[in-house]
Amino acid sequence: MSKTSSMGRGIMAVLAVGARHAAGHPGGTVADIAVDLGKDRSQVSRNLRTAEQEGFLTRTSRRTYALDWSILTDAQLLTERRLQSDGATALDDLAREADEACFLGVLHGDSTVTIGESVPASSNLVGSWLGRPYPAYCSDAGQAVLWEASEAEVRTVFAAVAFVRHGPNTPTDVDDFLARRQAARARGYSVVDEEAEPGLYSLAVPVRDFKGDVVAALQIVGIKERLEPRREACAAALVAQGEWLESRLGYQPRD
Structure with missing residues (x-):
């Protein structure tokens, strides 16, 4: 124009x-x-x-x-609708490519909550996680939904949280969580290796909206012995689907 x-x-x-x-x-x-x-x-x-x-x-x-400001309110409502509709498309495509269970999670207080899922029968995961909260410090989506939060903001989120051990590699405190998030940022995606429960392995990326805010996390979750050997290929698919979903939400990466 x-x-x-x-x-x-x-x-x-x-x-x-x-x-x-x-x-x-x-x-x-x-x-x-x-x-x-x-x-x-x-x-x-x-x-x-x-x-x-x-x-x-x-x-x-x-x-x-x-x-x-009603313009931004309308834009936010459109973002939420697209997160659901286009998120479902991204989940199905990712689950088909990775052949693993895929989820879309958001931050709610000091927990993450699943708002979308696509679980192929071959994933061997039983039950639905829709609407169920899990502690953000060790959840599959935790590092990704807090991807761009400042250190002070992360400390505020976990200020009243006891870092209870849920798996053999659960973070011990907020400093441990921050160190893992730093490594994830350098890698381009998070790896949650038996933090949420024994034998469970997951990859996640943040999903940003038109304002550049992280509004969700896109995840691949599976049994460690099955998913870990395919990490690089699954991570590539995850990053690609995450970028596609961000484009649908109007996010424009800064050069």
Whole structure:
């Protein structure tokens, strides 16, 4: 789209208002936005009025323009729907390629909760995990859903958590968890090796939305003796499906 078209100029005006919000300002006057864009004030005024009429911006009593936050609410609802619908597609494709149980998990407090699953009969896993919480410090999705959280945020999540041992390799404390997450980041995916229970092995990647926030984790879970020897091939499939799902949620990687 050309930035010189009327639509392009309108979008640039909306983005300029958004940039002011991102910088900590409540919005901007016509003069502010004109300076930010280096454009003629009368032209910018027309573009801002049009964006207001279309519902992208709102005008305050102080004659400043601000984003109409209902747009972001609508976008968030669309993200949630796509996470369910496109997440199901990613899970089925991944389960077919890996021939293992695949799950989509989200963070809820200090636990992870499964919101989607695809479990082939050959996986030998019994029962459904849908809606069931599990401690994030040792769950299959834990490191991935906290992938981009700051160290302080991770410590806050686990502030009141006792690191009870669930498997032979369960993290012993938050520092242990952070070290494992650091290794996962360097690798490009997490490996949870008998942390949740003996004999269970899993791989996971974070899934980001249009804002760049991690909203879920895509996982492959299986018996260690079966999944570990195929780790590299399964991880490649996992990363590819994770990137596809992120693209469906509007995520655009930064260069």
